[in-house]
Amino acid sequence: MRRHRHHAKMLVRAFSTRAGEMKRVVILGSGWGGFTVARELSKKAHGRVEITVVSPANHFLFTPLLPSTAVGTLEFRCIQEPVRTLPGVKYLQAKARTIDTDARKIVCEDIFVGDEFQVSYDELVVSVGEYLPFFSLNSCA
Numbered sequence: 001m002r003r004h005r006h007h008a009k010m011l012v013r014a015f016s017t018r019a020g021e022m023k024r025v026v027i028l029g030s031g032w033g034g035f036t037v038a039r040e041l042s043k044k045a046h047g048r049v050e051i052t053v054v055s056p057a058n059h060f061l062f063t064p065l066l067p068s069t070a071v072g073t074l075e076f077r078c079i080q081e082p083v084r085t086l087p088g089v090k091y092l093q094a095k096a097r098t099i100d101t102d103a104r105k106i107v108c109e110d111i112f113v114g115d116e117f118q119v120s121y122d123e124l125v126v127s128v129g130e131y132l133p134f135f136s137l138n139s140c141a
Contacts, residue, residue: 022050026106026121028096030055030083033127042088052090052119056111058083092119099124 025041027034030053038053045051062079069076084091094108097116106119 022048023122024050024052024120025123025125026119027051027053027125027127028055028106029053029127029129030057030060031127031129032060033129034125035060035081035083037125037127038083038086038089042086045088047088050090051086051088052092052121053083053086054092054094054096054106054108054119055083056093056095058091058093096128099126 027038030038034053034055038051041049041051060081060083062081065074065079068074069079083089092108093112094110094117096106097109098107100106101124104121104124106121106124107116108119109116
């Protein structure tokens with residue numbers, strides 16, 4: 001726990017700018033890494049950083065407890081944390097398609113309509129994870 005607090009303080013320091021300026025931090029992904037960075041940064045930033053999360057999933061799912069929900073030991077809502085409720089975090093339900101590091105822009109695609117739009121950033125956190133086949137069944141990944 002102490003380690004996470006230290007990293008969060010380092011993040012805020014790294015993303016801070018001069019008075020009156022706000023850095024735009026974009027986080028791609030809402031899994032273990034992305035959700036943790038967004039949560040800790042929103043706690044410590046106190047409005048000094050504009051945080052945007054771009055992810056097709058609007059929640060963080062604690063996957064190690066997923067089998068417990070199937071057998072009824074836990075309710076499903078106990079193992080998920082919505083990204084939309086993080087204070088000071090703007091959430092975009094989309095997929096990142098291209099990253100232009102020179103222009104500091106990300107081209108995203110809305111997952112419902114398919115429209116493309118751009119998101120500008122000063123700092124980028126890429127934590128998109130990966131999909132693994134479940135027992136070699138690609139349809140279950």
